[in-house]
Amino acid sequence: IDKTYRSKIEESVIKIMALDVNNGFNYGYDFGSGFNADVSCVRTQSDGKIIALGPFITSYNGVPCGKIVRLNTDGSIDNTFTPPTILISSTDLKCEIQSTDKIILYGGGFTLGSSYNIARLNANGTLDTSFISDSGLTSSTNVNLCISTEPSTLDNIVVVGNITSYSYFVGGVTPITTICTGIICLDADGGEYFLFGTPPTTGNFSGVKQRPTGDFIVYGDITDFNGYPVYGIVSLNKYGYVLPSAIYPFASGNYVEMIAIDNNDNVYIKHTANSYSGGTIGLGNFTSVVA
Numbered sequence: 001i002d003k004t005y006r007s008k009i010e011e012s013v014i015k016i017m018a019l020d021v022n023n024g025f026n027y028g029y030d031f032g033s034g035f036n037a038d039v040s041c042v043r044t045q046s047d048g049k050i051i052a053l054g055p056f057i058t059s060y061n062g063v064p065c066g067k068i069v070r071l072n073t074d075g076s077i078d079n080t081f082t083p084p085t086i087l088i089s090s091t092d093l094k095c096e097i098q099s100t101d102k103i104i105l106y107g108g109g110f111t112l113g114s115s116y117n118i119a120r121l122n123a124n125g126t127l128d129t130s131f132i133s134d135s136g137l138t139s140s141t142n143v144n145l146c147i148s149t150e151p152s153t154l155d156n157i158v159v160v161g162n163i164t165s166y167s168y169f170v171g172g173v174t175p176i177t178t179i180c181t182g183i184i185c186l187d188a189d190g191g192e193y194f195l196f197g198t199p200p201t202t203g204n205f206s207g208v209k210q211r212p213t214g215d216f217i218v219y220g221d222i223t224d225f226n227g228y229p230v231y232g233i234v235s236l237n238k239y240g241y242v243l244p245s246a247i248y249p250f251a252s253g254n255y256v257e258m259i260a261i262d263n264n265d266n267v268y269i270k271h272t273a274n275s276y277s278g279g280t281i282g283l284g285n286f287t288s289v290v291a
Contacts, residue, residue, distance in 0.1 A: 031075045032061035041094040045101045045123065048073045055093045055110075067093065068105070070125065083125035087111040096147045098155040098188065102128060108143045108162070117143055118159070120190065131190040134167040134175040144207045150214030153238050155188035158216055160205035168192060183208075183218065185240060196240040197226040206257065212265050214238045215246075219256035219269075232256040233269060248289060251275040 037056035044050055053068035060069055060077050067088065070081035086093070090109030097103055101123035105112060112119040113127055116138070120131035137143060143161040148154060159166075160183045167177045168190055178184065178192050181199035186192060206220035218225075219233040228234070228242045232254035235246030254273035261267050267289045274281060281287055 031071075035060050040091065043095055043097050043103075045070075045097060047101075049078060051095060051097065051103060053093055053095060053105075055088045055091050068095070068103075068121075068125070081125040083121060084112060084127045092143065094144075096145060098147055099149070100155070104145065104147065104157060106137075106143050106145055106159070117163075118145075118190075132169045133190045134169050135177075136167060137163050138165040138167075142204070142206070144205075146208040146210050146216065148210060148214070148238070150210070150238055153193075153214070156193055157186040157188070157190075158208050158210075159184050159186065160208045160218055160220075162204060166192065194240055196236070200224050200230075203232075206255075207259070209259055209261055211235070211261055211267075212263060215243060217246075217259060217261070217267065219259055221255040223252075231273065232271060233259070249277045 035052070035054065035057050036059045038054050039052050039057070040054045042050060042052050050071040051068065052071060055067060057065065057067050059065055063077060065077065066083055067086045068083045070078040072078050088110040090107065092107035093105070093110055094107055095103050095105050103121040104118070105121065106118045108117055110117060115133045115136035118133055118136045120128040122128045137159065143159065143163060145157055145159045148156040148158070163180060163182060163184070165177055165179050166184055167175055170176050178195070180195055182205045183196045183199065184192065185194050185196070200222040201224055203222035204220050205218055205222060208216055208218045210216050215238060216236045217233060218236060221232055222230055224230055225234050226242050228244065228247060230247055231250035231252060233248045233256045235243040237243055250271060250273035254271055257270045259267055259269050269287045269289060271287060276287055
């Protein structure tokens, strides 16, 4: 199962059970009574330990905890994980994990230290001050990101959503604010890597995924990007340029809610369009696009 949908499954069951690879009950986990509030994101570190977080979590299995916890591979809480206090004013709190097991926290409406809406924790949960975000992202809702696994851009961070600016430190001292409309690429440590040229004149980004080739797919209800007409979804190379061969010919007005990408680079798209490349397709269905 693609990571996106595996995560959605995990988020819905982590309070009560764990499933093995065959969707049977995994008796090696004991979550007990689980979390006292909804889990908004679940990710796994390289050693198999589980990072789980939610904006309203205050306890796990009856034990007080913060909004982000790490569970051992048997489901017990890992008390060696010591995250800082997260202040949050919305329900938007998520994370992704870099190849170093460092944790990128992101969302709309949270504060960690002096940074808003994006921050990095070390693998043990402590705040990583080498991540050079200053005041972070200007956004209130709908922040999503993708961490690159392509070797030449490893751990770079592509951020999309209702963002208008990003502030970070240069040389550890001077704060710089970059104006960005909906999308920006950061390097692995939070510096600006590049902007994506001319942003869409209408529409918003809902998400971003990386293809096995290292290229990115961005999606939402966008209608144009860097001068190209697009229909809710478009592929970009690892430097942010539109791939003209991958402008998916949906009908105009298409909104792409989510996508999944398999290991063969086939893309599965949940959309609102009723036609693709001139052919009729079902509204609200998943359409599979062969690489």
